[in-house]
Amino acid sequence: LDPADLHEWEEDLFQQTGQRLRFATPEVSVVDTPEDGVCFRSLHFNDRFDVVQTCIALDAATGRPDHSRPPALDAQAGTATQGLSLAVALHQISRQRAAACGAAGGGEAGGGVVGGTASMRIAVLGAGACALPAFLHEALPSATVDAVELSPDVCAAARACFGVAALEESERFTLHEACAFAWVAAAPPGSLDLVIVDMEVRREEPRAWGSANPHPHPLSHPNPNPNSGSRLKRRRRCRRRRRCRRRRRSTH
Numbered sequence: 001l002d003p004a005d006l007h008e009w010e011e012d013l014f015q016q017t018g019q020r021l022r023f024a025t026p027e028v029s030v031v032d033t034p035e036d037g038v039c040f041r042s043l044h045f046n047d048r049f050d051v052v053q054t055c056i057a058l059d060a061a062t063g064r065p066d067h068s069r070p071p072a073l074d075a076q077a078g079t080a081t082q083g084l085s086l087a088v089a090l091h092q093i094s095r096q097r098a099a100a101c102g103a104a105g106g107g108e109a110g111g112g113v114v115g116g117t118a119s120m121r122i123a124v125l126g127a128g129a130c131a132l133p134a135f136l137h138e139a140l141p142s143a144t145v146d147a148v149e150l151s152p153d154v155c156a157a158a159r160a161c162f163g164v165a166a167l168e169e170s171e172r173f174t175l176h177e178a179c180a181f182a183w184v185a186a187a188p189p190g191s192l193d194l195v196i197v198d199m200e201v202r203r204e205e206p207r208a209w210g211s212a213n214p215h216p217h218p219l220s221h222p223n224p225n226p227n228s229g230s231r232l233k234r235r236r237r238c239r240r241r242r243r244c245r246r247r248r249r250s251t252h
Contacts, residue, residue, distance in 0.1 A: 023161045027153040030129075030161045032058070041065060043129040043157055053154075054129035056162060065163040067134040123148060123192050125180035126199030129158040130167070137173045144172045146192075148180045 010021050013031075022041065023030035029049065033040050043054040059066045120143040124133045127147035137145045147164075149155050155177045158164040167173040176183055180199060184192075 023157050025153040025156065027151065028053075028157050030157050039063075041161060043154065043162075054131045054158075054162070056129075056131040056134075065131075065134070065161075067138040067163060067167075070135050070139075071131040120144070120193045121146065121191060122194045122196065123184070123187075124196045124198065125184070126150075126197065127158075127175065128154060128198075129162040130164050130175060131162065132196070132198070133173070133175075134163065134167055137167060137170070146174050146176060148176045148178055148183050150177070150179055152177055 013019050013021065018034050020032045021029060022032055024046075027046060029044050029046055031042050031044065033042065038060070039058045041056050041058055042052045044051065045053060055071065056065045056067075057069050058064065120140070122133075122136055122140075122143055123146045124130075124136070125148050127133050127149045130147050130149075133145045133147035136143065147158075149158070155175060158175060159168075164173075164175050168175060180197075184195070
């Protein structure tokens, strides 16, 4: 778009919805949306702008992304994978607190739990703008988080608008611009304690992780009954034959 046209579009967007465009590339856009006294920042692919890919709340005092709040789990902005991942975070937090109480009381069990969580390494495949990896990094101070995202535009938006550039200053957080399948295949055996997969399934992806699965990759959902299509055709032919017989009988 011409800069003047883009400015006009931004003003129309703000007047109609209260939203502000914060970042844009040919592939993605980042929008700020005020709602019930809280401003939310969301990432959208331009070819399906109505779908929220990543959403995070902004801190009211600083205007920066608030990584202490879990990602939204509503129908538009959340996924089942995010919900399960939050459950993992809460579970680990409870273990750490129990370990701290055990250590304070001189219990032997607590020390083992601390040792088990100190080196925990979490990989999030299909990280998007890193709302979920950032929350896990904040909620689990003893864990190391690897966020893997294929799109260069999404990675640029994550660093520019979602606080990822500051997170990468920590030794416990890394955003990898890479194919998730290739990144996992290159990871040393046994180096990952938890792998969270939140990716779109595409048929052109290569087979992953040395799987002997005859389907394109382990995330595909093959038809459980390969003969169901032919059976359906046979049923349709039988129904057509029955209808033809009824018509012949009625004419006679």
